[in-house]
Amino acid sequence: MNKLFQQQIKEEKDVLLVAKPDRRLLSKVPDKEGVRTNLDRRQVKDNEGSSDISNLIEHEKMGRRYLVNYDVSIEYVSADKKVTCHGKGTDISTTGMLIEVPHEVAQDLSHASQIKLRFIITPGSMPEGYEMKVNIAAKYIRFDKNADGKTLCGVAFLESLAQYATKKKNWYMLSVAAFFLFFISACILLMRAESVLYFKFNKILYMYSIIAATFLLTRYLFGSFYRPVPIDKDFTPGVTIIVPCFNEEQWIQRTISGCINQDYPIDKLEVIVVDDCSNDQSFKKIKEIVEELKIKEQRYDIENRVYCVRQEVNAGKREALAKGTLMAKHELIVFVDSDSFLDPFAIRNIVQPFKDTKMGGVSGRTDVANTYTNALTKMQAVRYFIAFRIIKAAESYFDAVTCLSGPLSCYRKDLIVKHMDAWLNQRFWGAKATFGDDRSMTNFILRENRTGYQDTAICNTIVPNTYRIFLKQQMRWKRSWLRESLIAAVFMWKKEPFMALSFYMGVLVPLLAPLIVLYNLIYIPLTHRVFPLTFIIGICLMALLMSMAQLFLRKSSTWIYGLWFCLYYEAVLLWQMPIAWFTFWKTTWGTRMTPADLAELLKKNSKKQERA
Incomplete structure (x- = not known):
């Protein structure tokens, strides 16, 4: 039955950024001994010579390298002679590029007085905003041979691609x-x-x-x-990341790696992965990555910081999140979806609003990881950006964000525990609420506390790349929006007047x-x-x-x-709203085989057999 369901929702291959692998699995985690931090490693200083976390983050983003396959036209001046040749760009960052060239060209470039590169940054090979034609000056750094014996020449751009883009377009x-x-x-x-x-x-x-x-x-x-809350590098409260997982074998290892590979004090961050009795290879994948981290990154105390547990039966996402919360030892709880990937500085950023003791929950920003797969994913990328950077940002201006989104959100643990029973047993017009867990918990928090949005806390999530799955997802979201909006309407009038009116x-x-x-x-x-x-x-x-x-x-x-x-x-989407009015009681997800979806599929198959 599960194979039948998977065939029905089969998706095309996603197009994602391909980051150059680091020799270390946890390259962003600070030294356990505290001898050298990421600030020390990158030697980032502000104008007054002191360490600055904001400069570190900017510097790190500029240095991120992506594997590419660009045709590069190289023009250089060597021994008063202008030469034009061609190479193949193999990896790139905003500050430089590695180019495959003939060995003699690499030798010439090492003595060249001028180097000019022409290439095209194709959509999806670098972060959004960098896609463009490039004609940029560079300087020689080094050359070496790879394992295949090919000569690779490293060059640095005389101005960063960000600066170049600003000037050009x-x-x-x-x-x-x-x-x-x-x-x-x-x-x-x-x-x-x-x-x-x-x-x-x-x-x-x-x-x-x-x-x-x-x-x-x-x-x-x-x-x-x-404006996001600025980073105070000395404000690092204890954080437990909870990752609920159900049938996410394709992405779960990347999700776990992103959660633990954070620029955050080791003794103040733990990760708990709760598998909700997946019926694919998810739990096997979870155990594999955890064991690999324990073996290869022993100095980062993985044994006491990363845990995986498995529910005996499929109980639902809320139950998985609740189980992880009760296991957590820290005061802040971060929920991360199993197909979402955290930026290395996401946790350091998302905790900052909690310096306000009345802040109960904070949503991070969710970008689309598979933007350039097709027109549908590009459409969703725009929608996600506006939903977070405009809509949630406007709500955060009044400390009343109405949905702390599932891909990345942070709560005070005591508040989750306080509302846990009501959250787990929520019913609406007699029907048990099985989805909309993020909006539901937000409503519980928002009744008595503030909720915010931190634009600098970034994660990337996989969105549906077929209209069939997308429409099922949107219907589920509309049902939960309708339910939770009616619930929020009871208390939103108590909030700041303009925010209440806007709601x-x-x-x-x-x-x-x-x-x-x-x-x-x-x-x-x-x-x-x-x-x-x-x-x-x-x-x-x-x-x-x-x-x-x-x-x-x-x-x-x-x-x-x-x-x-x-x-x-x-x-299209507008007409899902009337359907949601009359089917709000449905408990199916539509995008994965939950028990409710299985029951619905069996019911449909029975009806087909009866008609046959």
């Missing part, structure tokens, strides 16, 4: 994006001014238009005011959206013979606003897919 991207953001906002405001003028002719329709525009523009406005507008707008679309695109044209030009322009402006925000903030070529997402939302 970022200035006009920012200018164009800024212009359109202003123009779009002005158009939306003018259109809503028209709604005020004609309000008396259709009070309900124009009231909805005013509310929707106000909600949208204020989110972007307050999102622009947001209720945010609930009202998507609930009524299907009716509004039907009214404008079907009823008005049929009954009044009027083409809904204004409504269509409004949709296009909202789509362009998302795309321009992505371009302005991330400078990525994926910005165009923001338009596609908004149009796809209006044509």
Whole structure:
């Protein structure tokens, strides 16, 4: 039965960044003895000569190397002679490149007075925003032979690729994006001014238009005011990372490695992986990576810092998270999904807001790991970025983030324990809640505490790359959103007035959206013979606003897919909302074989056999 289910949800191969392997499995973990820290290793100093964690993080990101396969045109001057030849780029960072060249060319480059490189950074081979044609000056560093006997020449760029991108393309991207953001906002405001003028002719329709525009523009406005909490390198509370796993054999080892490979004090970080009785090779993979870490990285005390446990029966994600929480020895609990990969500085960043003793939970930023797989994943990459950098950032401005997302979120342990029974036994209209664990726990925390968002705490997650799985995921999310929004509506009025008003507008707008679309695109044209030009322009402006925000903030070529997402939302995703109204009681995940999904599949197969 599981094979049948897997065939039904078969996905295409994901395209991910390929980082150059480090000889150490835990290259970012500080020395156990504390003799040398990552700051010492990289010799990063601020302007006054003191160690600076922010500079370390920036320096480390610039030095990250990615395996590539670029055709490189090399132009150099040696012995007053200009020579042009070709090589093959094998790995790259923002500061330099390793190029496969003939041995004699490598020798010439070692004496060259000038070196010029031309190559194309293809989408997906480096982080978003770097895809471009490059014509950059470089200097020779060294050359060596690899195991295959090929000559590899290392060069350093005279300016970083980030600096090069700023000079070459970022200035006009920012200018164009800024212009359109202003123009779009002005158009939306003018259109809503028209709604005020004609309000008396259709009070309900124009009231909805005013509310929707106000909600949208204020989110972007307050999102622009947001700033992450800066790092205090001396603030390192104890952290336990809980990774719930169910049928995640493909990614779980990478997830565990990312969780333990953190720039964080060894004695203040532990990882607990709870396998929820997977029926694939997940638990075997978990044990393999844990044993490998114990053997190869003994000096990092893996024996007492990484634990794996297995539930005897498939009890559900909440039960797995609860089991790990009760085992945890530290005061902060970080939940990480089993297909999400932490940045080496994610934990150091996500704990910073907890310097505020009233902060109960914090969400990190989730980027898409498989962005460049296809159009669907690119569309989701834009949506994720806007959802976190704009929507959650705006909520965090008022200390009231309404969903501490599953891929990366942090809570005070005492608060999880306090609400654990209610969380595990949550029922809605008689049905047991089996998903939406992140929104549900957020609601428990948000009733009496603050919740925040830390944009600098980054993880990358795998998103669906087929529409079949994507639609199932979105339906599950809409059901949990509907349930938890109705629950939050009971207490959100107690929060800061503007945040409370924004929340209720945010609930009202998507609930009524299907009716509004039907009214404008079907009823008005049929009954009044009027083409809904204004409504269509409004949709296009909202789509362009998302795309321009992505371009302005991330400078990525994926910005165009923001338009596609908004149009796809209006044509397809919007109509999942009415279905969610009447199927909120369903407990199936749709994206993996939980007991509820198995029961549903068996039921469908029985009906097919009866009809046959």
